[in-house]
Amino acid sequence: MNLALAPETLARWQFGITTVYHFLFVPLTISLAAITAGLETAWVRTGKEKYFHATKFWGKLFLINIAMGVVTGIVQEFQFGMNWSDYSRFVGDVFGAPLAMEALLAFFFESTFIGLWIFGWDKLPKKIHCACIWIVSLGTILSSYFILAANSWMQHPTGYTIDKATGKAQLTDIWAVLTQNTTLVVVFHTLTAAFLTGAAFIIGISSFHLLRAKRRRERGEELGERQKKQIGAMRASLRVGLVVAVIAGLGTAISGDQLGKVMFEQQPMKMAAAEALWDTQAPAPFSVFAVGDVSKGHNSVELEVPGVLSFLAHSNFTDAVPGINDIAQREADAYGGQPDDYIPSIFMTFWGFRLMIGFGMTSFVAGLIGLWTTRRKRWLAPAFRTGEDEVPRLMLTKKREMGPLLSTWSWRISILTMGFPLIANSFGWIFTEMGRQPWGVYGLMKTADAVSPGVSQTEVLISLGVFTLLYGVLAVIEVRLLTKYAKAGPDTDEKPPAKDPKLRLPSSGPGGPGGPGSPDGGASAEDEDADKPLTFAY
Amino acid sequence: MHLHDFWFLLIAFLWTGYFFLEGFDFGIGVLTKLLARDRTERRVLINTIGPVWDGNEVWLITAAGATFAAFPDWYAALFSGFYLPLLTILVCLILRGVAFEFRHQHPEDRWQRNWEQVIFWCSLLPAFLWGAIFANLVHGVPIGRDGNYAGGLSDLLTPYALLGGVVTLVLFTFHGAVFAALKTDGDIRTRARRYAARLGSATVAVAVPFLVWTQGDSGNARSLVAAVIAVLALAAALIMNGRGREGWAFGLSGVTVAAVVAMLFLALFPEVMPSSLNPAWSLTAANAASSPYPLKIMTWVGVIMMPLIMAYQAWTYWVFRKRIGTRHIPAAH
Numbered sequence: 043m044n045l046a047l048a049p050e051t052l053a054r055w056q057f058g059i060t061t062v063y064h065f066l067f068v069p070l071t072i073s074l075a076a077i078t079a080g081l082e083t084a085w086v087r088t089g090k091e092k093y094f095h096a097t098k099f100w101g102k103l104f105l106i107n108i109a110m111g112v113v114t115g116i117v118q119e120f121q122f123g124m125n126w127s128d129y130s131r132f133v134g135d136v137f138g139a140p141l142a143m144e145a146l147l148a149f150f151f152e153s154t155f156i157g158l159w160i161f162g163w164d165k166l167p168k169k170i171h172c173a174c175i176w177i178v179s180l181g182t183i184l185s186s187y188f189i190l191a192a193n194s195w196m197q198h199p200t201g202y203t204i205d206k207a208t209g210k211a212q213l214t215d216i217w218a219v220l221t222q223n224t225t226l227v228v229v230f231h232t233l234t235a236a237f238l239t240g241a242a243f244i245i246g247i248s249s250f251h252l253l254r255a256k257r258r259r260e261r262g263e264e265l266g267e268r269q270k271k272q273i274g275a276m277r278a279s280l281r282v283g284l285v286v287a288v289i290a291g292l293g294t295a296i297s298g299d300q301l302g303k304v305m306f307e308q309q310p311m312k313m314a315a316a317e318a319l320w321d322t323q324a325p326a327p328f329s330v331f332a333v334g335d336v337s338k339g340h341n342s343v344e345l346e347v348p349g350v351l352s353f354l355a356h357s358n359f360t361d362a363v364p365g366i367n368d369i370a371q372r373e374a375d376a377y378g379g380q381p382d383d384y385i386p387s388i389f390m391t392f393w394g395f396r397l398m399i400g401f402g403m404t405s406f407v408a409g410l411i412g413l414w415t416t417r418r419k420r421w422l423a424p425a426f427r428t429g430e431d432e433v434p435r436l437m438l439t440k441k442r443e444m445g446p447l448l449s450t451w452s453w454r455i456s457i458l459t460m461g462f463p464l465i466a467n468s469f470g471w472i473f474t475e476m477g478r479q480p481w482g483v484y485g486l487m488k489t490a491d492a493v494s495p496g497v498s499q500t501e502v503l504i505s506l507g508v509f510t511l512l513y514g515v516l517a518v519i520e521v522r523l524l525t526k527y528a529k530a531g532p533d534t535d536e537k538p539p540a541k542d543p544k545l546r547l548p549s550s551g552p553g554g555p556g557g558p559g560s561p562d563g564g565a566s567a568e569d570e571d572a573d574k575p576l577t578f579a580y
Numbered sequence: 581m582h583l584h585d586f587w588f589l590l591i592a593f594l595w596t597g598y599f600f601l602e603g604f605d606f607g608i609g610v611l612t613k614l615l616a617r618d619r620t621e622r623r624v625l626i627n628t629i630g631p632v633w634d635g636n637e638v639w640l641i642t643a644a645g646a647t648f649a650a651f652p653d654w655y656a657a658l659f660s661g662f663y664l665p666l667l668t669i670l671v672c673l674i675l676r677g678v679a680f681e682f683r684h685q686h687p688e689d690r691w692q693r694n695w696e697q698v699i700f701w702c703s704l705l706p707a708f709l710w711g712a713i714f715a716n717l718v719h720g721v722p723i724g725r726d727g728n729y730a731g732g733l734s735d736l737l738t739p740y741a742l743l744g745g746v747v748t749l750v751l752f753t754f755h756g757a758v759f760a761a762l763k764t765d766g767d768i769r770t771r772a773r774r775y776a777a778r779l780g781s782a783t784v785a786v787a788v789p790f791l792v793w794t795q796g797d798s799g800n801a802r803s804l805v806a807a808v809i810a811v812l813a814l815a816a817a818l819i820m821n822g823r824g825r826e827g828w829a830f831g832l833s834g835v836t837v838a839a840v841v842a843m844l845f846l847a848l849f850p851e852v853m854p855s856s857l858n859p860a861w862s863l864t865a866a867n868a869a870s871s872p873y874p875l876k877i878m879t880w881v882g883v884i885m886m887p888l889i890m891a892y893q894a895w896t897y898w899v900f901r902k903r904i905g906t907r908h909i910p911a912a913h
Contacts, residue, residue, distance in 0.1 A: 109681035113674040123659025134652020135870040142649040145642040146885040153638045154893055157631035213874045494660040496728035501663045523685050575910040580630045580684050
């Protein structure tokens with residue numbers, strides 16, 4: 043059979059496409075849920091309208107996004123059984139538990155309380171409404187924890203035994219699965235990266251609005267009340283985004299370093315491949331750039347920083363880091379076959395690793411610069427301070443502003459880099475999953491043995507085609523909608539719900555809403571309320 | 581009771597919950613073409629399930645996840661065996677989910693019309709396919725010695741399976757009409773009741789032969805009880821609907837859905853995927869189950885979480901208990 047169209051290849055393509063696609067929405071959902079919750083809390087506590095408008099604005103973009111995240115997530119759960127039935131049989135005893143926990147503990151939270159949040163603006167008291175989005179946020183975080191615990195088990199199986207009669211993995215210790223260091227570090231890394239993603243998204247869109255307002259100002263246009271309010275909401279959002287970007291970016295770097303150390307220990311091949319380190323070296327250099335030929339087992343061109351790889355792996359500049367050729371030989375001795383069988387795609391892992399770090403850290407640095415240049419009023423000389431409804435000046439020092447060209451480009455760069463973490467996330471997953479190959483479950487099951495034996499090539503081909511097409515079309519629609527609403531900016535004419543709407547108790551239904559003292563007035567108020575249009579409707 | 585029997589029960593419960601809840605969701609989706617006369621009425625219908633459809637759908641995710649955890653062999657054979665029907669359902673659920681969220685985001689008429697088409701077709705197809713899948717499941721499909729599906733697509737398109745699909749489609753649409761009568765106000769409410777009466781009779785016409793066929797094909801004493809309950813509840817739902825007791829009618833149409841699902845699972849037990857090739861190759865609750873340790877852990881999680889989930893989902897229905905009429909629908913932006 044043509045290898046390029048073998049069911050395994052097609053199933054891998056489908057998994058890759060659907061997973062990377064799904065993970066475009068996941069980090070935005072995780073971070074925007076929490077940030078929206080934070081903004082709504084700020085509104086509930088301070089009563090300031092700018093927070094209300096910011097909540098509604100980011101909440102809307104969040105909803106457009108979570109819709110896609112939810113529906114593409116269903117595919118993830120189904121395709122284990124559809125395309126990878128032998129995998130499912132082998133790991134179900136271990137892998138199924140976190141998946142089922144994810145549904146019971148996370149998905150129900152998310153999907154039930156998101157409905158309450160969307161439709162409940164005038165039906166729930168403020169504080170309860172705000173609690174709903176926090177529960178959604180908790181759901182997204184729990185969800186990522188359980189699914190990453192499952193994935194970490196594939197990266198580093200633990201808490202299991204292989205049943206002698208059936209040859210399948212059996213769970214022996216759920217805590218080992220849920221709390222092994224791979225899981226904890228990966229969760230830390232993924233969540234911080236998710237927040238960096240949301241922060242860059244918010245920074246980009248806020249900057250777009252602020253730059254537009256700045257230009258209007260420079261052209262001498264008078265800004266209306268609505269535009270001033272928009273600036274207020276976008277300025278508050280920008281600061282939130284910058285603070286989150288810096289904290290999350292730092293967290294991503296720290297957790298990434300931790301994860302690297304864990305992987306040097308648990309999957310040395312992945313890390314050797316990430317560095318295109320063909321031969322074991324002590325001290326080992328960090329590769330900045332390399333071009334090689336897999337068949338020759340060495341690089342033809344390389345640019346290296348001596349000792350740094352040893353430092354990344356072992357926290358010192360001298361210890362040996364095992365190379366691809368040695369590890370491949372070791373795995374071939376342990377599991378049979380040729381050393382070549384155990385070498386993942388060096389091109390994808392090497393460049394995936396670099397693009398992940400490069401794009402992710404660019405956003406972190408951009409956030410750091412942004413946070414400094416837009417710092418608080420009290421750090422600036424009085425002449426350079428701006429009001430809450432003005433576009434902030436970009437200040438280098440207390441009294442020195444960025445020049446017009448640099449300033450314009452700073453705004454532009456923060457718009458242009460808004461998608462960088464999305465690219466970094468995608469390459470991060472491509473790197474870690476492709477770096478594990480040929481293994482599906484590291485050391486236990488090869489990907490080639492995991493596919494569904496009963497599913498035909500035609501079926502997988504149809505499925506791959508359908509999903510690729512469907513996801514492509516939906517991507518276009520999604521981007522158009524997001525662009526439309528992002529460009530429109532917050533609807534600052536919208537009034538917050540005036541007072542806490544009270545949940546009517548069963549005893550105060552029609553007939554006695556105002557109590558016995560005011561039957562007429564109460565009843566007519568009730569009627570009016572009954573005819574009021576919904577504040578939100580599909 | 582063995583833990584794997586308990587888990588069979590729990591998975592049956594999850595599917596029952598799913599069909600009870602998303603049953604009327606699908607029904608509402610189908611009714612957007614049958615019952616609604618214009619866009620405002622379509623929006624009335626869509627908004628009766630607006631806050632809850634997503635939570636309803638999670639019952640499916642949980643049923644699938646629980647099957648993966650508790651019966652990996654069942655999950656593997658079922659999902660790889662019913663490949664193309666499940667692919668179709670997946671595509672429908674994706675499109676339907678975004679349709680609810682995207683339809684109202686853009687005022688253009690063609691945009692809204694297209695998404696309304698999506699809501700109709702992507703409610704109708706899964707409502708049909710689930711019935712066909714479960715009929716096949718109960719009847720038995722070609723499962724080979726290795727526990728894998730050994731048939732093709734044509735093996736799934738038997739008259740019995742197609743009848744099963746029609747039954748769920750009509751039953752869910754009936755359930756949806758009763759729900760619409762309960763949740764709407766004004767002219768559409770009256771018409772929903774009339775539609776419910778017609779759809780209820782249609783359900784009797786297709787469900788009774790299907791239940792008899794199932795009972796004869798793979799039934800036992802317990803499944804017979806469930807089948808009788810289903811028929812009685814259906815009849816009672818029709819009577820209550822005729823008397824304008826909408827709450828009762830909805831409760832009873834829900835009992836009908838639950839009893840039909842219960843009957844299918846009772847007819848299935850103790851097998852989970854009977855083989856039509858050789859009874860010895862059938863997957864059973866015993867031989868497809870996970871080991872006792874994960875089942876025990878999952879039992880704890882399930883026993884603690886399910887009542888909590890049901891409580892807060894019930895609260896959601898309470899919060900959005902108000903009837904919706906055309907006057908409540910804000911103008912499109």
